[in-house]
Amino acid sequence: MGVAETFDSNSGVGRPSWVGVAAVALLVCATALAAVEGLWKVLVISWVAFLAMGVAIPLGVRAEGAIDARRLVWGYGLASGAMLTSAAAFIVPQAIGLDPKLGGFGIAAGVVVGFGGHTLGHRVSHLDLPFDSTAAQITAHALSAGLVIGLVYGSMQDVGLLLGLAIVSHKGPAGYASARRLVRSGRSPWVVLLPAAGVGIAAIPAATVGLPNVATLNAFVFGFAAGIFLHVALDFLPRCEVGSEVSEVAGITEHDHDLLDRLRTHAVASTTVGALAVFGTWTVLNGGF
Numbered sequence: 461m462g463v464a465e466t467f468d469s470n471s472g473v474g475r476p477s478w479v480g481v482a483a484v485a486l487l488v489c490a491t492a493l494a495a496v497e498g499l500w501k502v503l504v505i506s507w508v509a510f511l512a513m514g515v516a517i518p519l520g521v522r523a524e525g526a527i528d529a530r531r532l533v534w535g536y537g538l539a540s541g542a543m544l545t546s547a548a549a550f551i552v553p554q555a556i557g558l559d560p561k562l563g564g565f566g567i568a569a570g571v572v573v574g575f576g577g578h579t580l581g582h583r584v585s586h587l588d589l590p591f592d593s594t595a596a597q598i599t600a601h602a603l604s605a606g607l608v609i610g611l612v613y614g615s616m617q618d619v620g621l622l623l624g625l626a627i628v629s630h631k632g633p634a635g636y637a638s639a640r641r642l643v644r645s646g647r648s649p650w651v652v653l654l655p656a657a658g659v660g661i662a663a664i665p666a667a668t669v670g671l672p673n674v675a676t677l678n679a680f681v682f683g684f685a686a687g688i689f690l691h692v693a694l695d696f697l698p699r700c701e702v703g704s705e706v707s708e709v710a711g712i713t714e715h716d717h718d719l720l721d722r723l724r725t726h727a728v729a730s731t732t733v734g735a736l737a738v739f740g741t742w743t744v745l746n747g748g749f
Contacts (some may be wrong), residue, residue, distance in 0.1 A: 474722055480653030487657035490664040502613045502667045505624035506606070506660025512628065512654035513635030520639030521649050532729040533723050535633035536698040541734025543693035546626035549742070551686040554616065558679035568681040570687015577604075578695060594653045602658030605692070608685040610661065610666025615678060622745070626738050627689055628659060630696050698727040 486512060494503040555563030577600075609624055635656060639649035671678055700723040 477650040477653065479647045480650045483654040483657040483661065487660045490573020490660050493668065496518035497668050499613070499664060499667045501619070501621055501624065502610060502663050503660075504607060504621060505613075505628060506663055508625055509628035509631045509659040510656045512631040515654050515695050516632045516635030517639040517649050521643055522634040526688045529719065529723055530726050532633065532637070533698040533700065533726045535636070536630070536696050537678065537727050537730025538734035538737070539630035539633060539732040540693045540696035541699070542626040542629050542738050543689055543696065545735040545738040546623045547686050547689035547693060547740070550619065550623040551612065551682055551689065555679050555683035555686055558675045562676050563679040566692070567687040570684040572687075574688045574691030577634055578691070582618045595638070595642070595654060596654040598634065598652070599658055603662045604688070606659035606662030608688055610663035611671055611681060612685050613663070614667035614670035620745070621660060622738065630692065631656065637727040697731060698723070700724045700727050
Protein backbone atom coordinates (compact mmCIF):
# COMPACT_ATOMS: atom_id res chain seq x y z
CA MET A 461 0.00 0.00 0.00
CA GLY A 462 1.35 3.47 -0.85
CA VAL A 463 2.09 5.84 1.98
CA ALA A 464 -0.90 8.05 1.28
CA GLU A 465 -3.26 5.95 -0.76
CA THR A 466 -6.08 6.32 1.77
CA PHE A 467 -5.68 10.04 2.27
CA ASP A 468 -6.24 12.00 -0.90
CA SER A 469 -8.69 14.54 0.55
CA ASN A 470 -9.32 16.61 3.66
CA SER A 471 -11.93 14.08 4.77
CA GLY A 472 -9.16 11.62 5.53
CA VAL A 473 -7.06 13.90 7.71
CA GLY A 474 -8.52 12.68 11.00
CA ARG A 475 -8.49 8.99 10.13
CA PRO A 476 -5.64 6.70 11.22
CA SER A 477 -2.89 5.71 8.84
CA TRP A 478 -2.55 1.94 8.49
CA VAL A 479 1.00 2.46 7.30
CA GLY A 480 1.70 4.27 10.56
CA VAL A 481 0.03 1.51 12.58
CA ALA A 482 2.14 -1.12 10.80
CA ALA A 483 5.29 0.91 11.54
CA VAL A 484 4.46 1.02 15.25
CA ALA A 485 3.92 -2.76 15.21
CA LEU A 486 7.35 -3.22 13.61
CA LEU A 487 8.91 -0.99 16.26
CA VAL A 488 7.33 -3.11 19.00
CA CYS A 489 8.80 -6.24 17.41
CA ALA A 490 12.20 -4.53 17.15
CA THR A 491 11.87 -3.57 20.81
CA ALA A 492 11.54 -7.22 21.77
CA LEU A 493 14.67 -8.00 19.76
CA ALA A 494 16.58 -5.18 21.48
CA ALA A 495 15.53 -6.47 24.91
CA VAL A 496 16.72 -9.99 24.09
CA GLU A 497 20.05 -8.71 22.76
CA GLY A 498 20.52 -6.23 25.60
CA LEU A 499 20.67 -3.20 23.28
CA TRP A 500 19.33 -0.79 25.89
CA LYS A 501 21.01 2.36 24.59
CA VAL A 502 19.72 1.84 21.07
CA LEU A 503 16.29 0.99 22.48
CA VAL A 504 16.11 4.23 24.48
CA ILE A 505 17.24 6.29 21.48
CA SER A 506 14.69 4.58 19.23
CA TRP A 507 11.78 5.30 21.55
CA VAL A 508 12.88 8.85 22.28
CA ALA A 509 12.94 9.49 18.51
CA PHE A 510 9.50 7.90 18.16
CA LEU A 511 7.94 9.82 21.03
CA ALA A 512 9.49 13.14 19.98
CA MET A 513 8.08 12.88 16.47
CA GLY A 514 4.84 11.22 17.56
CA VAL A 515 3.98 13.87 20.16
CA ALA A 516 4.71 16.58 17.57
CA ILE A 517 2.02 15.23 15.21
CA PRO A 518 -1.07 16.50 17.10
CA LEU A 519 0.73 19.80 17.72
CA GLY A 520 1.21 20.20 13.98
CA VAL A 521 -2.42 19.21 13.36
CA ARG A 522 -3.73 21.87 15.73
CA ALA A 523 -1.59 24.64 14.22
CA GLU A 524 -3.83 27.02 12.32
CA GLY A 525 -2.55 29.74 9.99
CA ALA A 526 0.85 31.28 10.62
CA ILE A 527 2.58 29.84 13.69
CA ASP A 528 4.93 31.41 16.22
CA ALA A 529 8.09 31.60 14.13
CA ARG A 530 10.32 32.03 17.18
CA ARG A 531 9.29 28.66 18.58
CA LEU A 532 10.04 27.00 15.27
CA VAL A 533 13.44 28.69 15.06
CA TRP A 534 14.31 27.63 18.60
CA GLY A 535 13.23 24.07 17.89
CA TYR A 536 15.43 23.83 14.81
CA GLY A 537 18.29 25.78 16.38
CA LEU A 538 18.51 23.72 19.57
CA ALA A 539 18.41 20.48 17.59
CA SER A 540 20.98 21.51 14.99
CA GLY A 541 23.38 22.89 17.59
CA ALA A 542 23.15 19.72 19.64
CA MET A 543 23.59 17.45 16.61
CA LEU A 544 26.54 19.40 15.24
CA THR A 545 28.36 19.39 18.56
CA SER A 546 27.67 15.71 19.24
CA ALA A 547 28.86 14.52 15.83
CA ALA A 548 32.03 16.65 16.05
CA ALA A 549 32.87 15.64 19.62
CA PHE A 550 31.84 11.99 19.82
CA ILE A 551 32.19 10.44 16.36
CA VAL A 552 34.80 12.47 14.46
CA PRO A 553 37.58 11.78 17.02
CA GLN A 554 36.76 8.05 16.95
CA ALA A 555 36.99 7.94 13.15
CA ILE A 556 40.20 9.96 12.98
CA GLY A 557 41.73 7.95 15.83
CA LEU A 558 41.22 4.67 13.96
CA ASP A 559 42.69 5.96 10.69
CA PRO A 560 43.12 9.71 10.03
CA LYS A 561 42.98 9.51 6.24
CA LEU A 562 40.12 6.99 5.86
CA GLY A 563 38.24 8.65 8.70
CA GLY A 564 38.55 11.98 6.91
CA PHE A 565 37.45 10.46 3.60
CA GLY A 566 34.49 8.92 5.41
CA ILE A 567 33.45 12.30 6.82
CA ALA A 568 33.67 13.87 3.37
CA ALA A 569 31.69 11.00 1.84
CA GLY A 570 28.97 11.32 4.47
CA VAL A 571 28.54 15.05 3.86
CA VAL A 572 28.51 14.62 0.07
CA VAL A 573 26.12 11.66 0.11
CA GLY A 574 23.85 13.38 2.61
CA PHE A 575 23.74 16.53 0.51
CA GLY A 576 23.19 14.57 -2.70
CA GLY A 577 20.37 12.49 -1.26
CA HIS A 578 18.65 15.50 0.23
CA THR A 579 18.99 17.64 -2.89
CA LEU A 580 17.88 14.98 -5.36
CA GLY A 581 15.11 13.94 -3.00
CA HIS A 582 13.38 17.26 -3.65
CA ARG A 583 12.83 16.14 -7.23
CA VAL A 584 10.41 13.53 -5.92
CA SER A 585 8.00 16.29 -4.91
CA HIS A 586 7.69 17.31 -8.56
CA LEU A 587 6.68 13.85 -9.76
CA ASP A 588 3.19 12.38 -9.92
CA LEU A 589 3.72 9.39 -7.62
CA PRO A 590 1.20 7.11 -5.86
CA PHE A 591 2.58 8.02 -2.42
CA ASP A 592 3.13 11.21 -0.46
CA SER A 593 6.55 12.67 -1.25
CA THR A 594 6.92 14.42 2.14
CA ALA A 595 6.36 11.19 4.05
CA ALA A 596 8.64 9.28 1.67
CA GLN A 597 11.52 11.73 2.10
CA ILE A 598 11.42 11.86 5.90
CA THR A 599 10.99 8.08 6.08
CA ALA A 600 14.08 7.52 3.93
CA HIS A 601 15.96 9.93 6.16
CA ALA A 602 14.80 8.20 9.35
CA LEU A 603 15.73 4.73 8.09
CA SER A 604 19.19 5.82 6.95
CA ALA A 605 19.82 7.66 10.23
CA GLY A 606 18.65 4.62 12.18
CA LEU A 607 20.97 2.36 10.20
CA VAL A 608 23.96 4.55 10.98
CA ILE A 609 23.00 4.88 14.66
CA GLY A 610 22.64 1.12 14.94
CA LEU A 611 26.04 0.45 13.37
CA VAL A 612 27.75 3.02 15.57
CA TYR A 613 26.23 1.77 18.83
CA GLY A 614 26.60 -1.86 17.83
CA SER A 615 30.33 -1.36 17.28
CA MET A 616 31.21 1.26 19.93
CA GLN A 617 30.07 -0.10 23.28
CA ASP A 618 31.50 2.85 25.23
CA VAL A 619 29.39 5.46 23.44
CA GLY A 620 26.95 7.11 25.84
CA LEU A 621 23.31 8.00 25.35
CA LEU A 622 24.10 11.69 24.92
CA LEU A 623 25.23 11.24 21.32
CA GLY A 624 22.15 9.34 20.19
CA LEU A 625 19.71 11.61 22.02
CA ALA A 626 21.31 14.69 20.46
CA ILE A 627 21.22 13.10 17.01
CA VAL A 628 17.46 12.44 17.21
CA SER A 629 16.66 15.78 18.85
CA HIS A 630 15.48 17.16 15.51
CA LYS A 631 12.61 14.64 15.33
CA GLY A 632 10.29 16.92 17.30
CA PRO A 633 10.43 20.00 15.04
CA ALA A 634 10.64 17.79 11.95
CA GLY A 635 7.49 15.90 12.95
CA TYR A 636 5.67 19.15 13.71
CA ALA A 637 6.50 20.72 10.34
CA SER A 638 5.73 17.50 8.42
CA ALA A 639 2.37 16.95 10.12
CA ARG A 640 1.32 20.55 9.49
CA ARG A 641 2.34 20.31 5.83
CA LEU A 642 0.41 17.06 5.36
CA VAL A 643 -2.74 18.48 6.97
CA ARG A 644 -2.64 21.54 4.74
CA SER A 645 -2.38 19.30 1.67
CA GLY A 646 -5.33 17.15 2.79
CA ARG A 647 -3.24 14.12 3.78
CA SER A 648 -3.25 12.13 6.98
CA PRO A 649 -0.63 13.50 9.41
CA TRP A 650 -0.52 10.13 11.18
CA VAL A 651 1.57 8.68 8.37
CA VAL A 652 4.41 10.51 10.15
CA LEU A 653 4.36 7.57 12.58
CA LEU A 654 6.26 5.69 9.88
CA PRO A 655 9.41 7.86 9.98
CA ALA A 656 8.92 8.26 13.75
CA ALA A 657 9.30 4.50 14.15
CA GLY A 658 11.82 4.28 11.32
CA VAL A 659 14.85 5.06 13.48
CA GLY A 660 14.22 2.08 15.75
CA ILE A 661 13.12 -0.19 12.91
CA ALA A 662 16.51 0.29 11.24
CA ALA A 663 18.76 0.91 14.25
CA ILE A 664 17.95 -2.15 16.34
CA PRO A 665 18.60 -4.81 13.65
CA ALA A 666 21.74 -2.93 12.56
CA ALA A 667 23.04 -2.86 16.13
CA THR A 668 22.63 -6.64 16.42
CA VAL A 669 24.89 -7.07 13.39
CA GLY A 670 27.48 -4.38 14.12
CA LEU A 671 30.71 -4.11 12.17
CA PRO A 672 33.67 -6.49 11.92
CA ASN A 673 36.62 -5.49 14.07
CA VAL A 674 38.63 -3.97 11.23
CA ALA A 675 40.14 -0.59 12.10
CA THR A 676 40.24 0.80 8.56
CA LEU A 677 36.64 -0.21 7.84
CA ASN A 678 35.42 1.18 11.12
CA ALA A 679 37.30 4.43 10.52
CA PHE A 680 35.52 4.98 7.23
CA VAL A 681 32.10 3.94 8.57
CA PHE A 682 32.37 6.13 11.67
CA GLY A 683 33.60 8.99 9.50
CA PHE A 684 30.68 8.44 7.13
CA ALA A 685 28.28 8.48 10.08
CA ALA A 686 29.82 11.72 11.32
CA GLY A 687 29.49 13.24 7.85
CA ILE A 688 25.84 12.26 7.57
CA PHE A 689 25.01 13.70 10.98
CA LEU A 690 26.98 16.88 10.26
CA HIS A 691 25.03 17.32 7.03
CA VAL A 692 21.71 16.84 8.82
CA ALA A 693 22.75 19.29 11.54
CA LEU A 694 23.74 21.92 8.98
CA ASP A 695 20.54 21.31 7.02
CA PHE A 696 18.50 21.94 10.18
CA LEU A 697 20.19 25.25 10.93
CA PRO A 698 17.28 27.74 11.12
CA ARG A 699 17.86 29.86 8.03
CA CYS A 700 15.67 32.92 8.35
CA GLU A 701 15.34 33.82 4.69
CA VAL A 702 12.34 34.05 2.38
CA GLY A 703 11.80 30.64 0.80
CA SER A 704 13.42 28.72 3.67
CA GLU A 705 11.69 26.04 5.74
CA VAL A 706 11.13 28.54 8.54
CA SER A 707 9.49 31.13 6.28
CA GLU A 708 7.36 28.50 4.53
CA VAL A 709 5.99 26.88 7.68
CA ALA A 710 5.57 30.17 9.56
CA GLY A 711 3.96 31.99 6.62
CA ILE A 712 6.62 34.73 6.38
CA THR A 713 6.74 36.88 3.24
CA GLU A 714 9.41 39.10 1.69
CA HIS A 715 7.79 42.12 3.36
CA ASP A 716 8.50 40.89 6.91
CA HIS A 717 12.02 42.35 7.08
CA ASP A 718 11.93 43.30 10.75
CA LEU A 719 10.63 39.88 11.76
CA LEU A 720 13.33 38.14 9.74
CA ASP A 721 16.03 40.26 11.41
CA ARG A 722 14.70 39.36 14.85
CA LEU A 723 14.50 35.70 13.94
CA ARG A 724 18.13 35.70 12.81
CA THR A 725 19.13 36.70 16.34
CA HIS A 726 17.01 33.86 17.75
CA ALA A 727 18.59 31.48 15.23
CA VAL A 728 22.11 32.25 16.42
CA ALA A 729 21.09 32.13 20.09
CA SER A 730 19.21 28.83 19.80
CA THR A 731 22.00 27.10 17.90
CA THR A 732 24.54 28.29 20.46
CA VAL A 733 22.40 27.10 23.36
CA GLY A 734 21.97 23.69 21.71
CA ALA A 735 25.72 23.31 21.33
CA LEU A 736 26.43 24.50 24.87
CA ALA A 737 23.79 22.13 26.26
CA VAL A 738 25.68 19.13 24.88
CA PHE A 739 29.01 20.50 26.10
CA GLY A 740 27.60 21.26 29.54
CA THR A 741 25.98 17.84 29.87
CA TRP A 742 29.18 16.10 28.80
CA THR A 743 31.19 18.17 31.31
CA VAL A 744 28.86 17.26 34.16
CA LEU A 745 28.79 13.56 33.25
CA ASN A 746 32.59 13.45 33.09
CA GLY A 747 33.20 15.42 36.27
CA GLY A 748 34.67 18.47 34.57
CA PHE A 749 37.63 18.77 32.23
